[in-house]
Amino acid sequence: MSLDRRQFLHSGALALGAVALTSPLASGADAPVGPPVPGADARRPGPAGAFPDSFAPSGNRPAVPPMYPEVGPGTTVLDHRALLGDIVEAQWYEANIPFVDVPDQAIKDTYYYRWRVIKHALKYTGAEEGWILSEFLGPVGYSAPNGGIVAAAAHHIREARWLRDPRYLDDYIDYWLRGSGSGPKPATDFLNKNTTDWAHQYSFWIADAVVARASADGRWDFALDRIPELERQWEKWAPQYDEELGLYWQTPVWDAMEYTASAYQSDDPYHGGDGFRPTLNAYQYGDARAIATLLRLRGRAGDRAKAQRYDDRAAALQAHQERWLWDEEDQFYKHVMRDGNPDRHKIADREQIGFVPWYFHMAPEKNAAAWAQLTDPQGFAAPFGPTTVERRSPWFMHEALHGCCRWNGPSWPFSTSHTLTALANLLIDYPDQPYVGRADYYAALRAYALTHRKDGRLYVAEAHHPDEDRWIYDGRGHSEDYNHSTFNDLVLSGLLGIRPQRGASVEIAPLAPKEWDHFAVENLAYQGRNLTVLWDRDGTTYGRGNGLSVWLDGRRVHRQNDLDPVRLDTGRVVHRRTPPRVVDDLANVARSGYPAASASYTFPLDSPARAIDGQDLHIDTPSSRWTNYQSPNGTDHLAVDLRVPTLVSDIRISFYDDGGGVRTPDSYALDYRTQDGDWRPVPGQRRAPDTPQRGVLNRILLDRTLTTDGLRLTAVRDVGGGVGVSAWQSWRTEDPRLDVAIETGPQGLITVRPGTTVEVTTTVRAAGTVVVHPQLLAPRGWRTAPRETVRPSPVRGGRTLRTRWLVTAPADLPPGAREPLRLLVRSRLSDGSLPVTGAVTLTRAE
Secondary structure: OOOOHHHHHHHOOOOOOOOOOOOOOOOOOOOOOOOOOOOOOOOOOOOOOOOOHHHOOOOOOOOOOOOOOOOOOOOOOOOHHHHHOOOOOHHHHHHHOOEEEOOOHHHHHHHHHHHHHHHHHEEEOOOOOOEEEOOOOOOOOOOOHHHOOHHHHHHHHHHHOOOOOOHHHHHHHHHHHOOHHHOEOOOOOOOOOOOOEHHHOOOOOHHHHHHHHHHHHOOHHHHHHOHHHHHHHHHOOHHHEEOOOOEEEEOHHHHOOOOEOOHHHOOOOOOOOOEEOOOHHHHHHHHHHHHHHHHHHHOOOOHHHHHHHHHHHHHHHHHHHHHHOEEOOOOEEOOEEOOOOOOOOEOOOOEHHHHHHHHOOOOOHHHHHHHHHHOOOOOOOOOOOOOOEOOOOOOOOOOOOOOOOOEOOOEOHHHHHHHHHHHHHHHHHOOOOOOOOHHHHHHHHHHHHHOOEEOOEEOOOOEEOOOOOOEEEOOOOOOOOOOOOOOHHHHHHHHOOEEEOOOOEEEEOOOOOOOOOEEEEEEEEEOOEEEEEEEEOOOOOOOOOOEEEEEEOOEEEEEEOOOOOEEEEOOOOOOOOOOOOEEEOOOOOOOOOOOEEEEOOOOOOOOHHHHHOOOOOOOOOOOOOEEOOOOOOOOOEEEEEEEEEEEEEEEEEEEOOOOOOEOOOOEEEEEEEOOOOOEEEOOOEEEEOOOOOOOOOEEEEEEEEEEEEEEEEEEEOOOOOEOEEEEEEEEEEOOOOEEEEEOOOOOOEEEEOOOOEEEEEEEEEEOOOEEEEEEEEOOOOOEEEEOOOOOOEEEOOOOEEEEEEEEEOOOOOOOOOEEEEEEEEEOOOOOOOOOEEEEEEEEEEO
C-alpha cells in the first residue's frame, strides 16, 4: 500500500577592538599568514582555554546594524499603526510591507493577516544559508534540509517580492538554486522516485518567479547572476519529457495534488497515475520565457541565440499543449493519462489546473471561453471557491470529507492563487472577452478572503469546504498559518493593479470595482522607490485630491479622473543601501547539537530549544517557545550553551505573552559565562526598550563586544507567574566580500583523537582586496595554536588565504563525540565598521 505522506503526518555588526588591519600585500594566492615567531616551537599547541587575549572585549563600541531596512521618502496618508492593530513587532511591518486601504473589510483584514503568515513562515536556518520560507510552521518528514518544501516555493517568492528587505528572498532563492534545497534527495516513493534532488521533488516554476521578483524590486543583477542555476533547473526536468508528444509528464501527487479527479480514474488514486498535465508544461513554458528574458538582458556573446532557443522550446510546448491537452469540445485544458492510453484521450472532467496556462500568458486569446466555467454553478463556482474540479464531475467531493487530502472539489488556496493570478492576466493583458469581468475577479477574491476565518478569528489552513464556512483539512499543531498560497500578491497586482514592468516603468491597471469610492496602496517598495497609488473619487477620503493619483518617493507624478489603465515612467532604478549581512549565532533550526538551550524549568508542552529554532511564532499551536508556566520556582532561567566561543554585541529577545498565564516580564537579567565557568552580568548593556514591552522585539546592544560560550536569561514578573521566550538571537555582522571556511574530510567532518594534535586548515577567499585577521576557536579543554604567527594580512580579490592550525582534543573526549570549531575573521568595511565573518564545522572523535 502506498504511504500517504499527509495521512502519515496527521496521524500522529561587531567591532573587535582597535586593531590596525595593515600589512604588506601578500604576494601569493595561498600564502600563509606571516612567518614563524623566532625561537618559538611552531608545532607546540598554545595554552588551553577558549578565550584568547586577542579576543578580549575591546575599548571600541561595536558596529550597530539596523534591525530593519530604511523606508525612505514616501507619503503619510494612511494610519499604519491603526491598520496593523496589536500585531507583534509592528516595526517589522512598518519597515517592510506596503500599506493598503480598501472599503472591503474582509479583504483588508485578510491582507494584513497574510503578512503575519509570511512573517511566521520566515525561518532563519543559520549562517550558511540564512532565511527560508516554510510551508508548515513545524517540521515535516518529507521536507528538504532545514524544512523547505518546494511545492509552493514560487508562490512564496511572488508573495514576498513586495517586502522591502531583500535578504529574505535572496537567501530563499539561493537555497533552492545553490544551497541544500538544490542538493540530492533519495529517489524513493515517499519523496518522489522520479527525481533525485529537492528542487525537483515537486513541480516548480522558479525562473518565472525570479523574473517577477526582479521586475518588482529592480535588482536584475541578482537574477542575471543566477542564470546558470536557472538553466540547470529547467534542463533537469528532461527525464520527464516525452519526445513523441513534445510535452512533460508528471505524477499528480508530485504536482502537490493527490487524490484528484484524474487520479481516481487510475489504479493508484493517491499518486494519480502519470499524465500530461497543464501544470508542469505551463511551468516549463513560463520558465523558458523567463530564462530567455534574462539571457537577452545579460547580453553576452551567444546569449541572444540561446534566448531564441528557449523561446523556440516555449513555442513548441505551447503548440503541443494546444494539440494534446486542449479539449475543443469542452473548451478546457485537461489531463491526459500517459499509460494505457494509446489514443491519448483526455479525461472527461474539467479540473481547476486547466486555468494555469493563463498564469504564464501561455493560452491563446481564442481559448478564453474556458473562463465561463469559473462562474458556472455546475463548473467551479462556490461560495468559498473556486472548487478544484467542476461540480458536474462524478468525482466532485468524492471521499473529500473522509480525511486529508483530496483535490477533487475542496477549495484549495494553492490552486486559487494560480487561478486568480491567471484571471488578472486575462482581464488586464488579453483583449476583452465576454466570459468574465472585473466584477468576477473581485467576487472570487472576496470569496477567497472569507475562507480565512475560523471561530471568528483570521486563519488559513490546508483546504476549505467549498460550500460551508469551515476548513476541512486542518491538523492541530500542523496546519495553522499554512503558507502554501498567495493572497497579498493578488490584492496588489490584481485588485489594485500594480503591474511590475521589466523596464523603468509601472503599469497601474486596477480590477477594483468601479463602484468603489476609494482605495489606497502606500509606500510600496518598487524598483528602489516608494510607490503610492490613491483612488479617491471626490477627494474627501484621503484629502489629497480627487481621482487616481500616483506618487513616487512622496512626490505626485500622475493624476487622472478614472480607473483606466496607465503606464508611467518611474525613472532609473534607485539602488538603496542593502542592510548588512548578519548571522544569528544562537540559531539551531535542527534543535539538536549546539547551540543547545536548557532551562531550570519548562512547561511540559514547551521546549527551551524552540526559543532558538530560527522562528518567532506568537500563536498557541504549533508551539515555538519556551515558558515556565506553572513553575514551582520563584524565578527561572533560560540558557544557551554555544559550546565554542563567539562574539556577542547585539542580542534580541522576543517575549511570549498569551494574555493569560504567561505574560511579558517586568524585568530581566542577562548573564554570560566567563572563562572560569562562572556566570556574570553582561556588561555595558544598552536596552531598547528600557523595560520589556508586549509585542516588541527587545534589543540589547553592548558597549563592548563580549567573547563567551554561554548566555543566560532570567526574566521575572513582579507579582510572580509565567514568562516565555519565542525567540532569542545574537546577531553578528559579516563582511559580504569574504567567503571563509574550515577544510574538512570527505564526510564534512574533521577527525580527531583524544589527547592528540591534528592540523586544521582554514581558508579566506576575498572579492576585492581585503585585509583580514583570522582566529580559530575551540571548546573548553581543547588547545589551538597557529603553525605560524597570525597577523592582519591583505588578500587580493579572487585569491585564497590559507592558515594552518594545530588543534589538540582533550584526553577524556569520548569516542564518537562531535564538537564544533569556529573560525572568526576580522576585516574592515569602507564605512569604517569592523565586521567579523565566521564559519563552524564539526569534529568527530575516533
